Amino acid sequence: MRTDPSSSGPGFHPASAPDYLPRRQLGELQLRRLQAIVTRAWERVTVFRERMSANGLTPADVRRLEDLGRLPFTVKSDLRDAYPFGLFASPMEEIVRLHASSGTTGKPIVVAYTASDLQVWQSAMVRTFAACGLHAGDVLQNAFGYGLFTGGLGAHSGAEALGATVIPISGGNTERQLMVMKDFGVTALCCTPSYFLHLMERAREEKVDLGRLRTGVFGAEPWSDAMRRHIEAEGGIKAYDIYGLSEITGPGVASECSAQDGLHVFEDHFYPEIIDPESGEVLPDGREGELVLTTLSKQAMPMIRYRTRDITTLETEPCPCGRTIRRIRRIGRRSDDMFIVRGVNVFPSQIETAILAVEGVLPHYQIVLTREKGLDEVEVRIEVTPEAFGDTVSALEELREALSRSVEHVLGIRVKVHLVEPRSLARSEGKAKRVVDQRRI
Amino acid sequence: MKLTQLSLFLENRPGQLRVPCEVLGKAGVDMLTLTLADTREFGILRLLVRDAARARIALEEAGCVVKETEVLAVEVPDRPGGLAEVLAGFDRAGIAVEYAYALASGSRDGRAVLVFRVADPDDAARKLPEAGVRVLSREEVLGG
Structure with a gap:
């Protein structure tokens, strides 16, 4: 049994196997899953079928992965318009979990999971934590909010499946966070980068150190490289960026690895495209544009070409960590917070x-x-x-x-x-x- | 010879001066004097207190940004032309004044005390007495 987490190399977990698939094999898997999910959405989600038909398309038109670019987009307002359950592709008897995003305007959006959806989500979070170098023996303080927000429970189940010791502290109560961090020998922390800044600041004011903390897994808001350098220098930790959104699954869509140079998209489940946000045209890899994601496995609520509004590029160069799945550049901006x-x-x-x-x-x-x-x-x-x-x-x-x-x-x-x-x-x-x-x- | 002055950053809006004063009151720290430098947007509150270390802890716990600066307390004859004579001593010693303010206790036995901030307090504390300026010891200022 490994007892010293710092003595191990770049993280690997059996669940990470798809991260290393040969590209051709990955492409075949993606196409098979894409055809199945488009068929499922076509059969079960009225608005998707109507939009396909309006463009003269049927699931049979998806013969290659590139054909995805011909399918209609899904946007956030589609989820609001369908509030609460209008985009579900599974009967309620098969839906075992609901989450909802905080609606900044009006109604929230609701997302659903079948048992198999939860398994996919969990495996994606295991792969996320493994990529951030965590493993059994780590003590993870999960300060993402538990509840309707996907962050808390998503990180929780992934970390448990990884074999880490999870402290489900949720967000808030900074004093208690600091006490637990030190007293429980916490080695890794999940929260938003801005909350970690707040924690560091309070720790400094109260003259407590961060104990054994060595890894920060930060997500749910954009942050800059300059902010990362500050966090790593000041906190004495490695700070990793992870990416996800409730509409797709929650956290676990993409994660940095030991190279800290772009986030690997778990594209066997979440297929990425980059489009020109104005024209909607698909852009070649390496060009900056809006990230569009398609869930290849999600049963309860398939998302076909969901427009994330996040601006990034898709990188195909091999990563030093050996993963073959593509990387997105860290997301510094959204087309709608501009x-x-x-x-x-x-x-x-x-x-x-x-x-x-x-x-x-x-x-x-x-x-x-x-x-x-x-x-x-x-x-x-x-x-x-x-x-x-x-x-x-x-x-x-x-x-x-x-x-x-x-x-x-x-x-x-x-x-x-x-x-x-x-x-x-x-x-x-x-x-x-x-x-x-x-x-x- | 040097005294520790505490400088606080304040936003320039009503009520901002009260907060640190209340904090010091609660901490039981005695203020010797204070001065305010202000601009349209922000101010700097400069304080001399009897127990700077304790004051600093209390102020920082209350969320204030505190900076410690070394200053010199100088005796000034309390009569017309008294300060000019002292400043002539500064000139002779080649010491430039960044800012100065008076001790709140006023003058005693015909002598007042002014607090001076200079670029190099150690250097000034050596040179000023040679130029005929009396720099007071910590005990002379705090003890009274």
Whole structure:
């Protein structure tokens, strides 16, 4: 039995076998599964059948994987319109689990799982944790929220199946998180990157160390490479990015490996395409565009060509870790969290990178958009830290200037930078709210 | 010779000064003096307290950003031209003043105390007495 997790090489678990399939064999598997799932959706989901028919398509038209590009897209509003159960392809007797996403506007979206769907999800999470170097012997603190959100239970079942010791602490209660982390000898943590920042900050304030923690498995919100460097240096851990969404299964759609250079998509179950978000055309591998996912195995709620709104590229070069499944670049932006200010497209991640480029600044920030006399203004509020705080007004003015310059350099438009007191910006127990749009348009 | 001054970052909005003062009150820390530097958006509160270490812990626990800076307390004759004479001593010693403020206890026996921030307090503490400026010891300031 391995007792020292750090002595093992890049993670492998028997469940990870499909990660290493020869491409041709993988392609055959994908096509077989695609044909079956399109047939299932066609037979059982009215709206999908209607859209196929409107384009003169039937499941028989899917002869090659490339034919997927001819099928209609599914978008988030389809799930809302079908609220609660309209897109289910299984009778309720076969559905063993429901989850729902937090609806920012109106009704949430509901997703369903059969017993076999849960197994697929679990295996995808085992492969995720294995890729992040975890194995039996690790003690995992799962600070993803348990409940309707897929993060908590998804990570939980995968980590248990991997053989790790799972602490189902869920989100929130930072003091208890820190106590448990130290007292239980936690080696790995799951949460959002912004919550980990919060944990590190509190640990520092309370002068407690992070104990044996060596791995962070972070997901559910975009974060930059600069943020990763900060987290790894400050927390003394390896920080891995994982990707998933409830509509597809939850966490476990894609994960970084030891190379930390792109996220492997578990494409034997979740087939990725990159499209031009404007035209909807499929783009070749290596081109940046919107990620579209098709669930190849999901019985209860097949998603055919689901538009994620996440912007990335699909990489085909072999990964040093040996996995053959393709990688997506880390997702720094979504096509819908982009905002337009004075005609300039801005992603919060660009601002984050610019802020972190300035020495001594911690990444607690908020972007506030206002409109004054018909003109859009960008205000960036940044919390002052002991490292960044100089005793003189001129030192603070210089800091503010440096931050303004850095952000303006990236965006090409003037921004107002406000230095604010520590802990004055709202802290996330889950996903950080980085952009507040107060414009009345 | 040097004193520890605590500097706090404050946002410039009503009520912000009260928070640290309450924290120090609860911690039982005695303030000797304070001064505020402000801009339209933010301010810096500079404090001299009797127990800087205890004050710092209490303030940081309350979430304040605190920076420690070394300053010098200098005796100034409390009469017209008194400060000018002291500053002439600074000039002779080649010491530039970044900022200065008075001790809240006022003047005693015709002498007031001013607190000076200079770039290199150690260097200044050596050179100023040679230039005829009396730099007070910690005990002289805190003990009174």
